[in-house]
Amino acid sequence: MIMSKHLTCAVCRKTLDDDVYMCRDNFLQAKFFDEQDCSDNVFCSPECAMRALSVELVRPEDVPSTAWQDDDQ
Numbered sequence: 001m002i003m004s005k006h007l008t009c010a011v012c013r014k015t016l017d018d019d020v021y022m023c024r025d026n027f028l029q030a031k032f033f034d035e036q037d038c039s040d041n042v043f044c045s046p047e048c049a050m051r052a053l054s055v056e057l058v059r060p061e062d063v064p065s066t067a068w069q070d071d072d073q
């Protein structure tokens with residue numbers, strides 16, 4: 001019997017049957033994602049990928065002062 005397979009979004013668990021989003025960064029793939037089978041690096045949307053990476057919209061004042069660039073004079 002042939003088992004059919006499918007991909008599932010790692011964040012919202014939606015079944016995916018079209019193109020998917022993956023983090024292709026080698027460092028993150030090696031150091032951030034845990035699952036050897038890459039199943040935690042499959043997402044239905046940029047929003048789900050961002051959620052997995054804890055990328056959130058924040059207020060400018062919540063960005064550390066070290067990240068602020070000098071204004072061009």
Ligand SMILES: [Zn+2]
Nearest residue numbers: 009012044048
């Ligand atoms: Zn999703």
